[in-house]
Amino acid sequence: MSPDLTQVFWPFSAAAILLFVMGTYYVLVTFNLIRALIGVEILIKGATLLIILAGYVTGNTGLTQALVITLIVIEVVIMVVAGGVILCVYRNNKSIDVRELRSLKG
Amino acid sequence: MLPLFILVPLFCLILLNVPPKAIVKRPAFWLVAALPLVQVFLTAFHPVAVWDEIRNPFNSYFIFNLSVDALSTVLLLSIGIVVFIAALVGRYTLSGETQRFNFFNLLLVAFLGMNATVMVQDIFALYVFIEVTAVASFILIAMQKDKPALEGAFKYIILSVVATVLMLSSIALIVMAAGDTSFAAVSSAIRAYPASVLVKVAVNLFLCGLFIKAGIVPFHGWLPDAYSAAPSSVSVLLAGIITKVSGVYVLIRMVVTVFGIEQSPQAVLMFVGALSIVAGALAAIGQSDFKRMLAYSSVSQVGYIILGLGCGTPLALAGAVFHLFNHALFKTLLFVNAAAVQEKLGTVDMNKMSGLSVKMPVTGATSVVALLSTAGIPPLSGFWSKLIIAMALWQSGQYAYTIIAVLASVLTLAYFLSMQRRVFFGKLQEGLENLTEARLGLILPAIILAVVTVGVGLAFPIVLDKLILPVQNILK
Structure with a gap:
Protein backbone atom coordinates (compact mmCIF):
# COMPACT_ATOMS: atom_id res chain seq x y z
CA MET A 1 0.00 0.00 0.00
CA SER A 2 1.32 3.41 -0.90
CA PRO A 3 1.28 6.16 1.79
CA ASP A 4 -1.51 7.89 -0.12
CA LEU A 5 -3.62 4.75 0.00
CA THR A 6 -3.03 4.26 3.71
CA GLN A 7 -4.27 7.76 4.39
CA VAL A 8 -7.61 6.92 2.79
CA PHE A 9 -7.82 3.31 3.97
CA TRP A 10 -8.03 3.82 7.71
CA PRO A 11 -10.62 6.63 7.78
CA PHE A 12 -12.79 4.62 5.40
CA SER A 13 -12.52 1.43 7.45
CA ALA A 14 -13.20 3.37 10.63
CA ALA A 15 -16.32 4.90 9.09
CA ALA A 16 -17.55 1.49 7.91
CA ILE A 17 -16.99 -0.04 11.33
CA LEU A 18 -18.72 2.92 12.97
CA LEU A 19 -21.73 2.36 10.70
CA PHE A 20 -21.79 -1.34 11.63
CA VAL A 21 -21.69 -0.54 15.34
CA MET A 22 -24.37 2.13 14.99
CA GLY A 23 -26.66 -0.09 12.95
CA THR A 24 -26.29 -3.07 15.26
CA TYR A 25 -26.90 -0.92 18.35
CA TYR A 26 -29.93 0.68 16.76
CA VAL A 27 -31.50 -2.65 15.75
CA LEU A 28 -30.92 -4.08 19.21
CA VAL A 29 -32.28 -1.25 21.36
CA THR A 30 -35.29 -0.02 19.43
CA PHE A 31 -38.86 -1.26 19.81
CA ASN A 32 -40.08 0.59 16.74
CA LEU A 33 -40.35 -1.40 13.50
CA ILE A 34 -39.46 1.56 11.26
CA ARG A 35 -36.42 2.34 13.39
CA ALA A 36 -35.34 -1.29 13.18
CA LEU A 37 -35.55 -0.96 9.41
CA ILE A 38 -33.45 2.22 9.52
CA GLY A 39 -30.94 0.32 11.64
CA VAL A 40 -30.49 -2.45 9.09
CA GLU A 41 -30.33 0.20 6.38
CA ILE A 42 -27.35 1.73 8.21
CA LEU A 43 -25.78 -1.74 8.33
CA ILE A 44 -26.13 -2.12 4.57
CA LYS A 45 -24.57 1.33 4.12
CA GLY A 46 -21.56 0.10 6.07
CA ALA A 47 -21.23 -2.87 3.72
CA THR A 48 -21.58 -0.59 0.70
CA LEU A 49 -18.78 1.62 2.00
CA LEU A 50 -16.58 -1.44 2.45
CA ILE A 51 -17.15 -2.47 -1.17
CA ILE A 52 -16.24 1.02 -2.38
CA LEU A 53 -13.11 0.86 -0.24
CA ALA A 54 -12.26 -2.54 -1.75
CA GLY A 55 -12.46 -1.02 -5.22
CA TYR A 56 -10.19 1.83 -4.17
CA VAL A 57 -7.62 -0.46 -2.60
CA THR A 58 -7.42 -2.84 -5.55
CA GLY A 59 -7.69 -0.09 -8.15
CA ASN A 60 -10.62 -1.93 -9.70
CA THR A 61 -13.13 0.89 -9.32
CA GLY A 62 -15.13 -0.04 -12.43
CA LEU A 63 -16.11 -3.41 -11.00
CA THR A 64 -17.04 -2.09 -7.57
CA GLN A 65 -19.10 0.75 -9.01
CA ALA A 66 -21.18 -1.81 -10.87
CA LEU A 67 -21.50 -3.87 -7.70
CA VAL A 68 -22.55 -0.89 -5.59
CA ILE A 69 -25.20 0.27 -8.04
CA THR A 70 -26.69 -3.24 -8.23
CA LEU A 71 -26.56 -3.40 -4.46
CA ILE A 72 -28.44 -0.11 -4.08
CA VAL A 73 -31.20 -1.31 -6.40
CA ILE A 74 -31.63 -4.58 -4.48
CA GLU A 75 -31.59 -2.72 -1.18
CA VAL A 76 -34.40 -0.45 -2.34
CA VAL A 77 -36.51 -3.48 -3.33
CA ILE A 78 -36.00 -5.08 0.09
CA MET A 79 -36.81 -1.85 1.90
CA VAL A 80 -40.00 -1.36 -0.10
CA VAL A 81 -41.16 -4.89 0.73
CA ALA A 82 -40.27 -4.40 4.38
CA GLY A 83 -42.10 -1.06 4.38
CA GLY A 84 -45.15 -2.78 2.95
CA VAL A 85 -45.03 -5.40 5.68
CA ILE A 86 -44.78 -2.67 8.34
CA LEU A 87 -47.74 -0.85 6.78
CA CYS A 88 -49.82 -4.04 6.99
CA VAL A 89 -48.70 -4.56 10.59
CA TYR A 90 -49.87 -1.03 11.39
CA ARG A 91 -53.25 -1.64 9.73
CA ASN A 92 -53.68 -4.84 11.74
CA ASN A 93 -52.43 -3.68 15.13
CA LYS A 94 -52.73 0.11 15.02
CA SER A 95 -49.19 0.13 16.36
CA ILE A 96 -45.68 -0.51 15.07
CA ASP A 97 -44.23 -1.65 18.37
CA VAL A 98 -42.10 -4.81 18.26
CA ARG A 99 -43.54 -5.84 21.62
CA GLU A 100 -46.93 -6.31 19.94
CA LEU A 101 -45.38 -8.89 17.62
CA ARG A 102 -45.04 -11.77 20.02
CA SER A 103 -47.76 -14.15 19.05
CA LEU A 104 -45.42 -16.80 17.58
CA LYS A 105 -43.71 -18.79 20.27
CA GLY A 106 -42.28 -22.21 20.94
CA MET B 1 -28.88 -23.49 -23.36
CA LEU B 2 -28.22 -22.73 -19.71
CA PRO B 3 -29.48 -19.11 -19.71
CA LEU B 4 -32.83 -20.52 -20.84
CA PHE B 5 -33.39 -21.85 -17.30
CA ILE B 6 -33.49 -18.20 -16.21
CA LEU B 7 -34.84 -16.53 -19.32
CA VAL B 8 -37.86 -18.77 -19.91
CA PRO B 9 -39.37 -18.13 -16.43
CA LEU B 10 -38.59 -14.43 -16.89
CA PHE B 11 -40.31 -14.42 -20.26
CA CYS B 12 -43.32 -16.26 -18.80
CA LEU B 13 -43.47 -13.71 -16.01
CA ILE B 14 -43.71 -10.92 -18.57
CA LEU B 15 -46.21 -12.96 -20.58
CA LEU B 16 -48.43 -13.29 -17.52
CA ASN B 17 -48.41 -9.60 -16.68
CA VAL B 18 -48.67 -7.76 -19.99
CA PRO B 19 -52.07 -8.92 -21.31
CA PRO B 20 -55.28 -8.02 -19.44
CA LYS B 21 -55.54 -9.98 -16.18
CA ALA B 22 -58.89 -11.54 -17.08
CA ILE B 23 -57.35 -13.51 -19.96
CA VAL B 24 -54.26 -14.83 -18.18
CA LYS B 25 -55.61 -15.62 -14.73
CA ARG B 26 -56.85 -19.11 -15.60
CA PRO B 27 -53.98 -20.36 -17.78
CA ALA B 28 -51.41 -19.05 -15.26
CA PHE B 29 -51.48 -22.30 -13.28
CA TRP B 30 -50.79 -24.48 -16.32
CA LEU B 31 -47.85 -22.32 -17.34
CA VAL B 32 -46.36 -22.33 -13.85
CA ALA B 33 -46.89 -26.07 -13.45
CA ALA B 34 -45.49 -26.92 -16.89
CA LEU B 35 -42.17 -25.10 -16.52
CA PRO B 36 -40.83 -27.07 -13.52
CA LEU B 37 -42.06 -30.31 -15.09
CA VAL B 38 -40.02 -29.59 -18.20
CA GLN B 39 -37.06 -28.85 -15.96
CA VAL B 40 -37.47 -32.16 -14.11
CA PHE B 41 -37.62 -33.98 -17.42
CA LEU B 42 -34.52 -32.22 -18.75
CA THR B 43 -32.41 -32.74 -15.64
CA ALA B 44 -33.52 -36.30 -14.99
CA PHE B 45 -33.18 -37.70 -18.48
CA HIS B 46 -30.51 -35.67 -20.19
CA PRO B 47 -26.87 -35.75 -19.14
CA VAL B 48 -25.38 -32.42 -18.15
CA ALA B 49 -22.62 -32.61 -20.72
CA VAL B 50 -25.14 -32.32 -23.55
CA TRP B 51 -26.31 -28.90 -22.36
CA ASP B 52 -22.93 -27.27 -22.42
CA GLU B 53 -22.33 -28.39 -25.97
CA ILE B 54 -25.46 -26.74 -27.29
CA ARG B 55 -24.38 -23.32 -28.43
CA ASN B 56 -26.45 -20.58 -26.96
CA PRO B 57 -27.01 -17.23 -28.61
CA PHE B 58 -27.47 -15.50 -25.25
CA ASN B 59 -23.86 -15.63 -24.13
CA SER B 60 -23.15 -12.18 -25.47
CA TYR B 61 -25.87 -10.69 -23.25
CA PHE B 62 -24.67 -12.25 -20.01
CA ILE B 63 -21.45 -11.16 -18.43
CA PHE B 64 -21.66 -13.78 -15.71
CA ASN B 65 -20.88 -17.32 -16.67
CA LEU B 66 -23.35 -20.05 -15.98
CA SER B 67 -22.27 -23.60 -15.56
CA VAL B 68 -23.84 -26.78 -14.34
CA ASP B 69 -22.05 -29.59 -12.55
CA ALA B 70 -23.35 -32.65 -10.75
CA LEU B 71 -24.30 -30.67 -7.62
CA SER B 72 -26.29 -28.11 -9.62
CA THR B 73 -28.06 -30.93 -11.46
CA VAL B 74 -29.32 -32.45 -8.21
CA LEU B 75 -30.53 -29.03 -7.11
CA LEU B 76 -32.19 -28.23 -10.45
CA LEU B 77 -34.06 -31.53 -10.21
CA SER B 78 -35.23 -30.81 -6.65
CA ILE B 79 -36.25 -27.26 -7.58
CA GLY B 80 -38.35 -28.61 -10.45
CA ILE B 81 -40.10 -31.17 -8.24
CA VAL B 82 -40.83 -28.85 -5.33
CA VAL B 83 -41.98 -25.88 -7.42
CA PHE B 84 -44.37 -28.15 -9.31
CA ILE B 85 -45.80 -29.50 -6.05
CA ALA B 86 -46.08 -25.98 -4.58
CA ALA B 87 -47.97 -24.81 -7.66
CA LEU B 88 -50.43 -27.71 -7.28
CA VAL B 89 -50.90 -27.09 -3.56
CA GLY B 90 -51.29 -23.35 -4.15
CA ARG B 91 -53.99 -23.93 -6.73
CA TYR B 92 -56.09 -25.94 -4.31
CA THR B 93 -55.49 -24.16 -1.00
CA LEU B 94 -55.43 -20.45 -1.78
CA SER B 95 -58.77 -18.73 -1.95
CA GLY B 96 -59.62 -16.20 -4.59
CA GLU B 97 -58.40 -15.99 -8.15
CA THR B 98 -56.36 -12.82 -7.59
CA GLN B 99 -54.45 -14.32 -4.69
CA ARG B 100 -53.72 -17.45 -6.69
CA PHE B 101 -52.50 -15.34 -9.60
CA ASN B 102 -50.19 -13.37 -7.31
CA PHE B 103 -48.91 -16.62 -5.86
CA PHE B 104 -48.08 -18.03 -9.29
CA ASN B 105 -46.25 -14.86 -10.30
CA LEU B 106 -44.15 -14.85 -7.14
CA LEU B 107 -43.56 -18.57 -7.54
CA LEU B 108 -42.08 -17.85 -10.96
CA VAL B 109 -39.81 -15.18 -9.49
CA ALA B 110 -38.60 -17.59 -6.80
CA PHE B 111 -38.17 -20.34 -9.41
CA LEU B 112 -36.07 -18.06 -11.59
CA GLY B 113 -34.00 -16.89 -8.66
CA MET B 114 -33.30 -20.42 -7.44
CA ASN B 115 -32.41 -21.70 -10.90
CA ALA B 116 -29.95 -18.86 -11.31
CA THR B 117 -28.53 -19.33 -7.80
CA VAL B 118 -27.50 -22.90 -8.53
CA MET B 119 -25.86 -22.02 -11.85
CA VAL B 120 -23.95 -18.76 -11.41
CA GLN B 121 -20.16 -18.72 -11.11
CA ASP B 122 -19.66 -15.38 -9.43
CA ILE B 123 -20.09 -14.50 -5.76
CA PHE B 124 -21.81 -11.19 -6.38
CA ALA B 125 -24.25 -12.67 -8.90
CA LEU B 126 -24.84 -15.40 -6.35
CA TYR B 127 -25.77 -12.74 -3.78
CA VAL B 128 -28.08 -11.00 -6.28
CA PHE B 129 -30.04 -14.15 -7.04
CA ILE B 130 -30.21 -15.21 -3.38
CA GLU B 131 -31.78 -11.82 -2.79
CA VAL B 132 -34.23 -12.24 -5.71
CA THR B 133 -35.39 -15.52 -4.18
CA ALA B 134 -35.55 -13.99 -0.72
CA VAL B 135 -37.66 -11.00 -1.79
CA ALA B 136 -40.14 -13.32 -3.50
CA SER B 137 -40.36 -15.41 -0.34
CA PHE B 138 -40.86 -12.33 1.91
CA ILE B 139 -43.92 -11.37 -0.09
CA LEU B 140 -45.14 -14.96 -0.27
CA ILE B 141 -45.00 -15.34 3.52
CA ALA B 142 -46.84 -12.06 4.14
CA MET B 143 -49.31 -12.70 1.31
CA GLN B 144 -52.41 -13.26 3.42
CA LYS B 145 -51.68 -10.19 5.57
CA ASP B 146 -52.82 -11.78 8.83
CA LYS B 147 -50.99 -11.02 12.05
CA PRO B 148 -48.81 -14.14 12.44
CA ALA B 149 -47.83 -14.06 8.76
CA LEU B 150 -46.70 -10.44 9.00
CA GLU B 151 -44.76 -11.21 12.16
CA GLY B 152 -43.04 -14.20 10.54
CA ALA B 153 -42.27 -12.20 7.42
CA PHE B 154 -40.81 -9.28 9.37
CA LYS B 155 -38.55 -11.52 11.42
CA TYR B 156 -37.39 -13.21 8.24
CA ILE B 157 -36.72 -9.86 6.54
CA ILE B 158 -34.63 -8.49 9.41
CA LEU B 159 -32.55 -11.65 9.86
CA SER B 160 -32.20 -12.04 6.12
CA VAL B 161 -30.89 -8.48 5.81
CA VAL B 162 -28.41 -9.17 8.59
CA ALA B 163 -27.27 -12.26 6.66
CA THR B 164 -27.00 -10.11 3.56
CA VAL B 165 -24.83 -7.57 5.36
CA LEU B 166 -22.50 -10.33 6.57
CA MET B 167 -22.23 -11.73 3.04
CA LEU B 168 -21.68 -8.30 1.50
CA SER B 169 -18.93 -7.40 3.98
CA SER B 170 -17.33 -10.72 3.18
CA ILE B 171 -17.60 -10.02 -0.55
CA ALA B 172 -15.94 -6.62 0.02
CA LEU B 173 -13.04 -8.27 1.87
CA ILE B 174 -12.77 -10.93 -0.83
CA VAL B 175 -12.62 -8.25 -3.52
CA MET B 176 -9.82 -6.61 -1.53
CA ALA B 177 -7.90 -9.90 -1.53
CA ALA B 178 -8.76 -11.22 -4.98
CA GLY B 179 -9.62 -8.13 -7.01
CA ASP B 180 -12.45 -9.97 -8.72
CA THR B 181 -15.68 -11.76 -7.83
CA SER B 182 -15.68 -14.84 -10.08
CA PHE B 183 -15.44 -18.21 -8.32
CA ALA B 184 -12.19 -19.08 -10.08
CA ALA B 185 -10.43 -15.84 -9.09
CA VAL B 186 -11.69 -15.95 -5.50
CA SER B 187 -10.76 -19.59 -5.15
CA SER B 188 -7.19 -19.08 -6.38
CA ALA B 189 -6.74 -15.98 -4.21
CA ILE B 190 -7.93 -17.81 -1.11
CA ARG B 191 -5.65 -20.77 -1.85
CA ALA B 192 -2.75 -18.41 -2.43
CA TYR B 193 -2.98 -16.72 1.01
CA PRO B 194 -4.38 -19.37 3.34
CA ALA B 195 -2.92 -17.75 6.47
CA SER B 196 -4.09 -14.20 5.77
CA VAL B 197 -6.33 -12.71 8.47
CA LEU B 198 -8.39 -10.89 5.83
CA VAL B 199 -9.24 -14.16 4.09
CA LYS B 200 -10.08 -15.91 7.36
CA VAL B 201 -12.42 -13.10 8.43
CA ALA B 202 -14.06 -13.05 4.99
CA VAL B 203 -14.66 -16.81 4.95
CA ASN B 204 -16.13 -16.82 8.44
CA LEU B 205 -18.39 -13.83 7.79
CA PHE B 206 -19.77 -15.47 4.66
CA LEU B 207 -20.39 -18.73 6.50
CA CYS B 208 -22.21 -16.88 9.31
CA GLY B 209 -24.48 -15.22 6.76
CA LEU B 210 -25.24 -18.58 5.20
CA PHE B 211 -25.94 -20.15 8.60
CA ILE B 212 -28.68 -17.55 9.08
CA LYS B 213 -30.09 -18.23 5.62
CA ALA B 214 -30.07 -21.99 6.18
CA GLY B 215 -31.51 -21.77 9.70
CA ILE B 216 -28.69 -23.62 11.49
CA VAL B 217 -29.20 -23.73 15.23
CA PRO B 218 -27.67 -20.65 16.81
CA PHE B 219 -29.28 -18.62 13.99
CA HIS B 220 -32.56 -20.49 13.52
CA GLY B 221 -34.89 -18.02 15.26
CA TRP B 222 -36.76 -16.90 12.17
CA LEU B 223 -37.31 -20.31 10.64
CA PRO B 224 -40.14 -21.86 12.71
CA ASP B 225 -42.02 -18.54 12.73
CA ALA B 226 -41.78 -18.07 8.99
CA TYR B 227 -42.67 -21.69 8.19
CA SER B 228 -45.64 -21.92 10.52
CA ALA B 229 -47.09 -18.48 9.75
CA ALA B 230 -46.92 -18.72 5.98
CA PRO B 231 -49.83 -20.06 3.88
CA SER B 232 -49.50 -23.84 3.44
CA SER B 233 -48.41 -23.75 -0.18
CA VAL B 234 -45.70 -21.25 0.73
CA SER B 235 -44.54 -23.44 3.61
CA VAL B 236 -44.14 -26.25 1.10
CA LEU B 237 -41.96 -24.05 -1.07
CA LEU B 238 -39.94 -22.53 1.79
CA ALA B 239 -39.25 -25.75 3.65
CA GLY B 240 -38.86 -27.83 0.54
CA ILE B 241 -36.44 -25.78 -1.45
CA ILE B 242 -35.93 -22.07 -0.75
CA THR B 243 -33.85 -22.45 2.41
CA LYS B 244 -32.12 -25.45 0.86
CA VAL B 245 -31.01 -23.45 -2.16
CA SER B 246 -30.28 -20.06 -0.64
CA GLY B 247 -28.70 -21.49 2.50
CA VAL B 248 -27.51 -25.06 2.22
CA TYR B 249 -26.61 -25.26 -1.46
CA VAL B 250 -24.68 -21.99 -1.31
CA LEU B 251 -22.91 -23.23 1.81
CA ILE B 252 -21.85 -26.43 0.03
CA ARG B 253 -20.83 -24.50 -3.07
CA MET B 254 -18.78 -21.94 -1.16
CA VAL B 255 -17.10 -24.44 1.14
CA VAL B 256 -16.29 -26.99 -1.53
CA THR B 257 -15.65 -25.04 -4.71
CA VAL B 258 -14.76 -21.54 -3.67
CA PHE B 259 -13.12 -21.58 -0.25
CA GLY B 260 -11.89 -25.15 -0.38
CA ILE B 261 -12.50 -27.64 2.43
CA GLU B 262 -9.05 -27.07 3.96
CA GLN B 263 -9.55 -23.31 4.32
CA SER B 264 -12.99 -23.67 5.89
Missing part, protein backbone atom coordinates in the same frame (compact mmCIF):
# COMPACT_ATOMS: atom_id res chain seq x y z
CA PRO B 265 -13.53 -24.17 9.60
CA GLN B 266 -14.45 -27.85 9.39
CA ALA B 267 -14.65 -28.29 13.15
CA VAL B 268 -17.16 -25.41 13.38
CA LEU B 269 -19.27 -26.85 10.57
CA MET B 270 -19.42 -30.25 12.22
CA PHE B 271 -20.17 -28.74 15.60
CA VAL B 272 -23.07 -26.57 14.42
CA GLY B 273 -24.32 -29.49 12.34
CA ALA B 274 -24.45 -31.78 15.36
CA LEU B 275 -25.92 -28.98 17.50
CA SER B 276 -28.67 -28.41 14.92
CA ILE B 277 -29.48 -32.11 14.78
CA VAL B 278 -29.92 -32.42 18.53
CA ALA B 279 -31.45 -29.02 19.32
CA GLY B 280 -33.87 -29.18 16.37
CA ALA B 281 -35.03 -32.66 17.33
CA LEU B 282 -35.47 -31.76 21.02
CA ALA B 283 -37.41 -28.61 20.13
CA ALA B 284 -39.60 -30.58 17.73
CA ILE B 285 -40.64 -32.99 20.48
CA GLY B 286 -42.21 -30.17 22.50
CA GLN B 287 -44.35 -28.66 19.73
CA SER B 288 -48.10 -28.87 19.47
CA ASP B 289 -48.36 -26.95 16.18
CA PHE B 290 -48.05 -29.36 13.24
CA LYS B 291 -46.19 -26.98 10.91
CA ARG B 292 -43.94 -25.68 13.68
CA MET B 293 -42.91 -29.21 14.53
CA LEU B 294 -42.08 -29.86 10.88
CA ALA B 295 -40.02 -26.64 10.84
CA TYR B 296 -37.91 -27.78 13.80
CA SER B 297 -37.56 -31.15 12.15
CA SER B 298 -36.24 -29.27 9.13
CA VAL B 299 -33.59 -27.59 11.30
CA SER B 300 -32.61 -31.00 12.59
CA GLN B 301 -32.35 -32.58 9.13
CA VAL B 302 -30.34 -29.67 7.73
CA GLY B 303 -27.92 -30.41 10.58
CA TYR B 304 -27.18 -33.81 8.98
CA ILE B 305 -26.33 -32.11 5.69
CA ILE B 306 -23.97 -29.66 7.41
CA LEU B 307 -22.39 -32.47 9.43
CA GLY B 308 -21.68 -34.40 6.23
CA LEU B 309 -20.29 -31.27 4.61
CA GLY B 310 -18.05 -30.55 7.59
CA CYS B 311 -16.61 -34.04 7.46
CA GLY B 312 -15.29 -33.15 4.03
CA THR B 313 -14.52 -36.56 2.56
CA PRO B 314 -15.95 -37.30 -0.92
CA LEU B 315 -18.28 -39.94 0.50
CA ALA B 316 -19.59 -37.57 3.20
CA LEU B 317 -20.20 -34.89 0.59
CA ALA B 318 -22.16 -37.33 -1.58
CA GLY B 319 -24.18 -38.33 1.49
CA ALA B 320 -24.86 -34.68 2.33
CA VAL B 321 -26.10 -33.91 -1.17
CA PHE B 322 -28.18 -37.10 -1.23
CA HIS B 323 -29.73 -36.10 2.08
CA LEU B 324 -30.42 -32.63 0.68
CA PHE B 325 -32.30 -34.20 -2.22
CA ASN B 326 -34.18 -36.64 0.03
CA HIS B 327 -35.01 -33.93 2.50
CA ALA B 328 -36.51 -31.82 -0.27
CA LEU B 329 -38.73 -34.81 -1.11
CA PHE B 330 -39.97 -35.92 2.29
CA LYS B 331 -40.23 -32.53 3.95
CA THR B 332 -42.29 -31.32 1.00
CA LEU B 333 -44.47 -34.40 1.41
CA LEU B 334 -45.00 -33.71 5.12
CA PHE B 335 -45.88 -30.08 4.45
CA VAL B 336 -48.34 -31.20 1.75
CA ASN B 337 -49.94 -33.42 4.39
CA ALA B 338 -50.03 -30.47 6.78
CA ALA B 339 -51.68 -28.43 4.03
CA ALA B 340 -54.32 -31.13 3.55
CA VAL B 341 -55.01 -31.24 7.29
CA GLN B 342 -55.16 -27.46 7.52
CA GLU B 343 -57.46 -27.31 4.52
CA LYS B 344 -59.94 -29.79 6.03
CA LEU B 345 -59.78 -28.83 9.72
CA GLY B 346 -58.85 -25.15 9.50
CA THR B 347 -56.21 -25.60 12.20
CA VAL B 348 -52.75 -27.08 12.65
CA ASP B 349 -53.00 -27.49 16.42
CA MET B 350 -52.22 -31.14 17.09
CA ASN B 351 -54.22 -31.15 20.33
CA LYS B 352 -57.41 -30.54 18.37
CA MET B 353 -57.05 -33.58 16.13
CA SER B 354 -56.77 -37.31 16.47
CA GLY B 355 -57.64 -40.38 14.45
CA LEU B 356 -57.67 -38.54 11.15
CA SER B 357 -56.37 -41.65 9.37
CA VAL B 358 -59.85 -43.16 9.46
CA LYS B 359 -61.28 -40.30 7.46
CA MET B 360 -58.17 -39.26 5.50
CA PRO B 361 -56.48 -42.58 4.63
CA VAL B 362 -54.23 -41.30 1.85
CA THR B 363 -52.91 -38.36 3.86
CA GLY B 364 -52.27 -40.64 6.83
CA ALA B 365 -50.50 -43.28 4.75
CA THR B 366 -48.25 -40.88 2.83
CA SER B 367 -47.35 -39.19 6.10
CA VAL B 368 -46.16 -42.57 7.44
CA VAL B 369 -43.93 -42.99 4.37
CA ALA B 370 -42.45 -39.52 4.83
CA LEU B 371 -41.79 -39.87 8.55
CA LEU B 372 -40.19 -43.30 8.20
CA SER B 373 -37.98 -41.90 5.45
CA THR B 374 -37.01 -38.90 7.58
CA ALA B 375 -36.21 -41.11 10.57
CA GLY B 376 -34.04 -43.32 8.38
CA ILE B 377 -35.90 -46.61 8.27
CA PRO B 378 -34.78 -48.94 5.48
CA PRO B 379 -35.49 -49.24 2.61
CA LEU B 380 -36.80 -45.68 2.23
CA SER B 381 -34.62 -42.98 0.70
CA GLY B 382 -33.75 -41.22 3.98
CA PHE B 383 -32.12 -44.38 5.33
CA TRP B 384 -29.51 -44.53 2.57
CA SER B 385 -28.44 -40.92 2.83
CA LYS B 386 -28.15 -41.11 6.62
CA LEU B 387 -26.27 -44.39 6.28
CA ILE B 388 -23.78 -42.82 3.86
CA ILE B 389 -23.23 -39.82 6.15
CA ALA B 390 -22.76 -42.07 9.20
CA MET B 391 -20.37 -44.37 7.29
CA ALA B 392 -18.31 -41.45 6.04
CA LEU B 393 -18.11 -39.96 9.55
CA TRP B 394 -16.97 -43.30 10.99
CA GLN B 395 -14.37 -43.75 8.25
CA SER B 396 -12.81 -40.39 8.95
CA GLY B 397 -12.59 -41.19 12.66
CA GLN B 398 -15.34 -38.88 13.94
CA TYR B 399 -16.79 -41.49 16.28
CA ALA B 400 -18.53 -39.05 18.64
CA TYR B 401 -20.36 -37.31 15.79
CA THR B 402 -21.32 -40.67 14.27
CA ILE B 403 -22.93 -41.73 17.52
CA ILE B 404 -24.76 -38.38 17.81
CA ALA B 405 -26.03 -38.69 14.24
CA VAL B 406 -27.28 -42.23 14.75
CA LEU B 407 -28.86 -41.60 18.14
CA ALA B 408 -30.56 -38.42 16.93
CA SER B 409 -32.35 -40.59 14.38
CA VAL B 410 -34.11 -42.20 17.32
CA LEU B 411 -35.17 -38.73 18.50
CA THR B 412 -36.49 -38.04 14.99
CA LEU B 413 -38.50 -41.23 15.12
CA ALA B 414 -39.74 -40.27 18.60
CA TYR B 415 -41.23 -36.91 17.64
CA PHE B 416 -42.63 -38.16 14.37
CA LEU B 417 -44.29 -41.19 15.93
CA SER B 418 -45.75 -38.95 18.60
CA MET B 419 -47.06 -36.66 15.84
CA GLN B 420 -48.47 -39.58 13.87
CA ARG B 421 -50.19 -41.02 16.92
CA ARG B 422 -51.68 -37.68 17.93
CA VAL B 423 -52.82 -36.60 14.49
CA PHE B 424 -53.56 -39.66 12.39
CA PHE B 425 -53.87 -42.72 14.62
CA GLY B 426 -56.03 -43.45 17.62
CA LYS B 427 -59.69 -42.65 18.12
CA LEU B 428 -61.39 -40.08 15.94
CA GLN B 429 -61.77 -36.73 17.65
CA GLU B 430 -65.34 -35.92 18.53
CA GLY B 431 -67.04 -33.54 16.15
CA LEU B 432 -65.03 -34.70 13.14
CA GLU B 433 -67.43 -37.44 12.00
CA ASN B 434 -68.20 -35.60 8.77
CA LEU B 435 -64.56 -35.18 7.82
CA THR B 436 -63.67 -36.36 4.33
CA GLU B 437 -60.39 -36.92 2.50
CA ALA B 438 -58.79 -33.79 1.06
CA ARG B 439 -59.51 -33.16 -2.58
CA LEU B 440 -57.61 -34.75 -5.41
CA GLY B 441 -55.43 -31.69 -5.98
CA LEU B 442 -53.89 -32.15 -2.53
CA ILE B 443 -53.77 -35.97 -2.54
CA LEU B 444 -52.10 -36.15 -5.92
CA PRO B 445 -48.89 -34.31 -4.91
CA ALA B 446 -48.73 -36.42 -1.73
CA ILE B 447 -49.03 -39.63 -3.73
CA ILE B 448 -46.45 -38.49 -6.30
CA LEU B 449 -43.95 -37.61 -3.58
CA ALA B 450 -44.58 -40.81 -1.62
CA VAL B 451 -44.01 -42.88 -4.76
CA VAL B 452 -40.81 -40.96 -5.52
CA THR B 453 -39.58 -41.39 -1.92
CA VAL B 454 -40.17 -45.14 -2.01
CA GLY B 455 -38.84 -45.35 -5.56
CA VAL B 456 -35.60 -43.54 -4.70
CA GLY B 457 -35.21 -45.83 -1.70
CA LEU B 458 -35.70 -49.03 -3.68
CA ALA B 459 -33.77 -47.96 -6.78
CA PHE B 460 -31.09 -46.25 -4.77
CA PRO B 461 -28.12 -47.94 -6.54
CA ILE B 462 -29.25 -46.32 -9.81
CA VAL B 463 -29.96 -42.93 -8.22
CA LEU B 464 -26.67 -43.03 -6.35
CA ASP B 465 -24.72 -43.96 -9.44
CA LYS B 466 -26.29 -41.54 -11.89
CA LEU B 467 -27.10 -38.56 -9.70
CA ILE B 468 -25.24 -38.52 -6.42
CA LEU B 469 -21.79 -40.05 -6.79
CA PRO B 470 -20.78 -37.68 -9.64
CA VAL B 471 -21.04 -34.95 -6.97
CA GLN B 472 -17.74 -36.20 -5.55
CA ASN B 473 -16.01 -34.89 -8.67
CA ILE B 474 -16.50 -31.28 -7.60
CA LEU B 475 -14.16 -32.00 -4.69
CA LYS B 476 -10.90 -31.46 -6.51
